[in-house]
Amino acid sequence: MNQPFPISELGASAVDVDIRNIGLSYGTNHVLKGITLHIRPGEFFAFLGPSGCGKTTLLRLIAGFNEADGGEVLIGGQDVSHLPPWKRDVGMVFQSYALWPHMTVRRNVSFGLEERKVPRAEVDRRVAAALELVGLAHLADRRPSQLSGGQQQRVAVARTIAIEPKVLLLDEPLSNLDAKMRVQVRRELRDLQQRLGLTTIFVTHDQEEANTICDRIAVMNDGVVQQVGTPMELYEKPANLFVANFLGTANILPGRVVREGGQRFFDIDGGVRVPIPAHVVVPEGAKLVFRPQHASLTRGGAGDVLLPGTIVHSEFLGSTLRYVVRIGAAEVSIDTPFHSGETLHQTGSAVEVSLSLRSVLWLAI
Amino acid sequence: MAGATTAGRAHVPSASSRHFLRLSATPGQIALALGIIVFLALFLIVPVGTVIYVAFTEKGTGEFTLVNFLDFARTDLFIRSFWNSVYVSAMSVVVASVFALPLAYITTRFEFRGAMLIQTLGFLPLIMPPFVGAVAMLLLFGRNGTVNLLLDEWFGIKIPFMEGLNGVIFVQAVHYFPFILINLSAALRNIDRSMEEAAQNLGSSGFRLFRRIVFPLAMPGYIAGASLVFVKVFDDLATPLLLNVKDMLAPQAYLRVTSIGIADPMGYVISVVLICMSVLAMWISARAMRGKDYATVQRGGGGLAKRRMRPWESVLAYAAVLLILLLVLAPHIGLLLLSFATIWSFSPLPDAFTLAHYGRVFGESFVYVKNTLLYASIAGLIDVVLGTAIAYLVLRTKLIGREWLDWAATAALAIPGVVLGIGYLRTFYGVQLPDGTPLATLWITIVLALAIRRLPYALRACYAALQQISVSLEEAAENLGATKVRTVRRVVLPLMAGGILAGFVTSFATAAVELSATLMLVQSNADAPLAYGLYVFMQSAAGRGPGAALGVIAVLLVAVCTFASHMIIEKSQKAKGAGR
Numbered sequence: 031m032n033q034p035f036p037i038s039e040l041g042a043s044a045v046d047v048d049i050r051n052i053g054l055s056y057g058t059n060h061v062l063k064g065i066t067l068h069i070r071p072g073e074f075f076a077f078l079g080p081s082g083c084g085k086t087t088l089l090r091l092i093a094g095f096n097e098a099d100g101g102e103v104l105i106g107g108q109d110v111s112h113l114p115p116w117k118r119d120v121g122m123v124f125q126s127y128a129l130w131p132h133m134t135v136r137r138n139v140s141f142g143l144e145e146r147k148v149p150r151a152e153v154d155r156r157v158a159a160a161l162e163l164v165g166l167a168h169l170a171d172r173r174p175s176q177l178s179g180g181q182q183q184r185v186a187v188a189r190t191i192a193i194e195p196k197v198l199l200l201d202e203p204l205s206n207l208d209a210k211m212r213v214q215v216r217r218e219l220r221d222l223q224q225r226l227g228l229t230t231i232f233v234t235h236d237q238e239e240a241n242t243i244c245d246r247i248a249v250m251n252d253g254v255v256q257q258v259g260t261p262m263e264l265y266e267k268p269a270n271l272f273v274a275n276f277l278g279t280a281n282i283l284p285g286r287v288v289r290e291g292g293q294r295f296f297d298i299d300g301g302v303r304v305p306i307p308a309h310v311v312v313p314e315g316a317k318l319v320f321r322p323q324h325a326s327l328t329r330g331g332a333g334d335v336l337l338p339g340t341i342v343h344s345e346f347l348g349s350t351l352r353y354v355v356r357i358g359a360a361e362v363s364i365d366t367p368f369h370s371g372e373t374l375h376q377t378g379s380a381v382e383v384s385l386s387l388r389s390v391l392w393l394a395i
Numbered sequence: 396m397a398g399a400t401t402a403g404r405a406h407v408p409s410a411s412s413r414h415f416l417r418l419s420a421t422p423g424q425i426a427l428a429l430g431i432i433v434f435l436a437l438f439l440i441v442p443v444g445t446v447i448y449v450a451f452t453e454k455g456t457g458e459f460t461l462v463n464f465l466d467f468a469r470t471d472l473f474i475r476s477f478w479n480s481v482y483v484s485a486m487s488v489v490v491a492s493v494f495a496l497p498l499a500y501i502t503t504r505f506e507f508r509g510a511m512l513i514q515t516l517g518f519l520p521l522i523m524p525p526f527v528g529a530v531a532m533l534l535l536f537g538r539n540g541t542v543n544l545l546l547d548e549w550f551g552i553k554i555p556f557m558e559g560l561n562g563v564i565f566v567q568a569v570h571y572f573p574f575i576l577i578n579l580s581a582a583l584r585n586i587d588r589s590m591e592e593a594a595q596n597l598g599s600s601g602f603r604l605f606r607r608i609v610f611p612l613a614m615p616g617y618i619a620g621a622s623l624v625f626v627k628v629f630d631d632l633a634t635p636l637l638l639n640v641k642d643m644l645a646p647q648a649y650l651r652v653t654s655i656g657i658a659d660p661m662g663y664v665i666s667v668v669l670i671c672m673s674v675l676a677m678w679i680s681a682r683a684m685r686g687k688d689y690a691t692v693q694r695g696g697g698g699l700a701k702r703r704m705r706p707w708e709s710v711l712a713y714a715a716v717l718l719i720l721l722l723v724l725a726p727h728i729g730l731l732l733l734s735f736a737t738i739w740s741f742s743p744l745p746d747a748f749t750l751a752h753y754g755r756v757f758g759e760s761f762v763y764v765k766n767t768l769l770y771a772s773i774a775g776l777i778d779v780v781l782g783t784a785i786a787y788l789v790l791r792t793k794l795i796g797r798e799w800l801d802w803a804a805t806a807a808l809a810i811p812g813v814v815l816g817i818g819y820l821r822t823f824y825g826v827q828l829p830d831g832t833p834l835a836t837l838w839i840t841i842v843l844a845l846a847i848r849r850l851p852y853a854l855r856a857c858y859a860a861l862q863q864i865s866v867s868l869e870e871a872a873e874n875l876g877a878t879k880v881r882t883v884r885r886v887v888l889p890l891m892a893g894g895i896l897a898g899f900v901t902s903f904a905t906a907a908v909e910l911s912a913t914l915m916l917v918q919s920n921a922d923a924p925l926a927y928g929l930y931v932f933m934q935s936a937a938g939r940g941p942g943a944a945l946g947v948i949a950v951l952l953v954a955v956c957t958f959a960s961h962m963i964i965e966k967s968q969k970a971k972g973a974g975r
């Protein structure tokens with residue numbers, strides 16, 4: 031197979047990115063607050079968080095377009111905090127692609143190499159290789175305006191990897207594509223990254239995107255890193271309510287802990303009582319948190335508690351049935367697998383929710 | 396024509412006819428279109444057609460001939476005039492670019508205090524007729540003007556700023572550079588910052604980045620401005636005449652018709668050459684722009700990143716900006732001095748100051764001001780009515796051939812003022828009122844000429860205003876029971892008001908200082924507009940003081956009107972924004 035960038039050549043030289051205590055404000059608006067992250071060599075890393083939480087700002091800071099108020103950024107051990115963008119060797123794919131309309135695809139891709147005074151023959155070879163890599167060699171002489179959104183996106187990627195950057199930065203690269211293209215392009219990106227072994231940071235507000243292609247994710251909110259971990263870690267052991275809620279659906283039941291005769295109970299607001307297993311640590315002011323698939327409407331095994339409730343809604347989602355059940359003062363979602371021929375619980379009917387206490391999380395914030 | 400076709404098929408009772416009807420237009424719209432066609436035909440197409448016809452026919456017999464053009468090519472004076480015009484226009488573009496480039500670049504790309512002020516001051520030259528500035532420039536930069544007197548005293552040198560063609564170039568560049576400034580600034584502002592950041596990210600910076608990314612992206616805007624300057628200079632009549640430069644094409648056309656007579660074919664031949672050059676310049680600019688709509692601002696993007704200047708850059712930038720502003724505002728400064736001067740000759744500054752000129756102007760020359768207000772307002776009114784109607788017909792109806800209205804109205808851009816003037820004279824001199832006065836001698840012909848000349852600009856403003864209104868707003872009104880006419884009155888016109896007013900102001904302000912077309916058409920002093928009065932005053936040394944006072948009044952008049960309407964537009968825009 032024709033592999034223009036042998037993995038050994040680049041993968042071996044993959045570098046880490048060390049972000050240390052970065053703070054940044056626009057006037058009185060503190061956009062980044064003490065961000066510390068370590069991105070390992072060759073890792074596909076995501077910044078995930080709601081819109082406006084500071085992801086783009088942090089990414090642009092790594093690329094050198096924003097200056098931090100404090101802290102530093104190290105790439106491959108070198109402090110780049112005070113280098114201008116054109117000396118950093120980090121390739122950035124812009125959300126809008128930022129392809130230059132007055133240049134052909136080929137000229138767009140060769141731009142960075144020409145700026146680096148790479149010899150002509152070498153430029154031609156590397157441009158061809160980069161275009162080959164994204165499967166656009168046949169469109170090299172088109173203008174960007176003559177390409178589809180997906181193709182433009184791939185040109186933007188080719189333009190960036192042609193300079194063989196130390197780190198690849200992607201700012202919501204899929205957001206301008208339609209849903210079907212998104213799935214395809216994200217797989218291509220993952221394949222490409224794997225082949226190049228390039229340290230990559232991917233910014234998105236879409237948890238599914240981050241989960242499907244990234245090795246690790248930093249969940250951000252309000253300028254603060256909430257948690258760093260693999261997609262599964264984040265899902266199974268969210269560090270706080272924000273992470274639990276942002277990655278997948280979480281049922282959150284407020285209430286308070288009471289003690290009676292040496293046994294702890296959690297009184298869910300609205301009058302339902304749940305025993306707390308002996309070994310579990312429940313922080314002050316904690317809420318009871320569980321995923322929709324960790325409860326069911328059929329009697330479960332030992333260790334499950336039964337909570338009386340009323341069906342509020344039912345939704346058929348294909349492979350699962352989702353019931354919204356009122357327990358005490360709160361409403362929770364419960365997913366049960368759908369078996370054909372099964373009849374739905376009627377809205378308004380009283381049910382017993384069987385909750386596996388082992389899967390319950392106790393999160394205070 | 397479109398109306399006849401529709402009416403002919405309307406009574407065929409079939410499903411397809413109903414479909415056809417819907418694609419066509421209402422009788423009201425057809426009548427409106429016909430009205431516009433008649434107006435454009437009478438006051439644009441027929442006069443220009445007459446000019447071309449005369450150029451290609453033999454005098455007396457009316458047979459087709461190319462002899463007139465051969466005569467043109469064989470006459471040294473005309474050939475020299477042609478090349479002089481080309482040279483002066485091209486050099487004006489170069490000099491205007493030297494003024495405009497730094498201003499546009501500095502104000503759009505750096506955090507520069509007073510950027511707004513500079514952009515506003517940049518407009519100022521446009522609201523004064525270039526020939527008015529010419530006199531002031533003579534006094535400041537002429538052989539015995541302020542600058543040369545000082546240079547002579549200090550260094551013993553003189554620079555021929557105003558000698559011969561140089562003078563025309565200098566005056567025109569100072570006057571027309573705003574066209575380049577405006578277009579180039581807009582182009583620069585339309586470049587998304589990510590365009591530049593992507594280049595930095597790939598290792599580019601400084602001048603290389605400017606040359607490879609910013610400049611090419613701004614190129615279409617620059618070419619648009621530059622070609623406009625070229626055409627304007629090529630067509631201008633009064634500035635060379637006032638600077639006593641006669642061997643250029645537009646002055647030649649005027650001189651032929653006014654001195655030899657309206658029957659002499661040479662004036663018409665030169666007119667055809669002028670039209671051809673205009674069309675050529677516009678064609679080149681259109682070619683350069685084709686497929687290059689480089690406006691790249693993304694949603695949420697704010698144009699190029701403005702960066703802070705280092706101290707030495709700041710000093711340099713302010714020095715450059717100040718120097719340029721001083722140069723381009725020199726005509727205004729000179730005019731102001733002149734209007735208060737008793738005697739100003741062979742000295743850097745006037746000998747003493749007086750208010751007498753203003754007294755004289757207010758006493759006997761106020762008729763010019765009154766005429767100008769009247770003419771420019773009527774012309775502006777005609778333009779926005781036509782502009783709104785054409786925009787509506789083109790954008791909102793399915794009238795067959797509706798684009799032709801737009802094209803015909805826009806074609807006026809390519810017709811030099813002097814050509815239109817000659818065309819009106821020739822066409823309407825023969826048409827007489829019952830009492831025997833030729834139509835061409837009535838002041839209303841001046842107004843019509845002004846209206847036709849300014850129509851393309853007003854049309855674009857109305858067009859833009861209508862384009863910004865979502866069709867669904869009109870559909871909502873119709874859905875709630877409003878007829879087409881009532882929808883236009885109650886929804887479309889109020890929403891377009893800002894754009895229409897902007898169109899009116901452009902027409903009014905530029906018509907108020909226009910001379911090329913009117914110079915030919917003014918028959919008596921009582922009917923003359925300001926620009927004409929200025930021209931008459933400025934021709935004699937004794938008239939310069941009052942002329943300058945009149946010039947200052949003209950500038951103030953236009954500036955105040957423009958500013959007032961600008962405020963009204965702002966306010967209505969804000970009110971609309973708050974209503975949302």
Ligand SMILES: Nc1ncnc2c1ncn2[C@@H]1O[C@H](COP(=O)(O)OP(=O)(O)O)[C@@H](O)[C@H]1O
Pocket residue numbers: 056059061079080081082083084085086087088
């Ligand atoms: N140039 C700027 N000037 C002022 N505020 C800004 C600027 N850029 C971003 N912000 C603010 O910083 C916050 C984070 O923005 P951003 O990093 O773009 O968020 P995200 O990419 O996560 O959606 C937002 O509140 C935004 O309004």
Ligand SMILES: [Mg+2]
Pocket residue numbers: 082085086087202
């Ligand atoms: Mg963002």
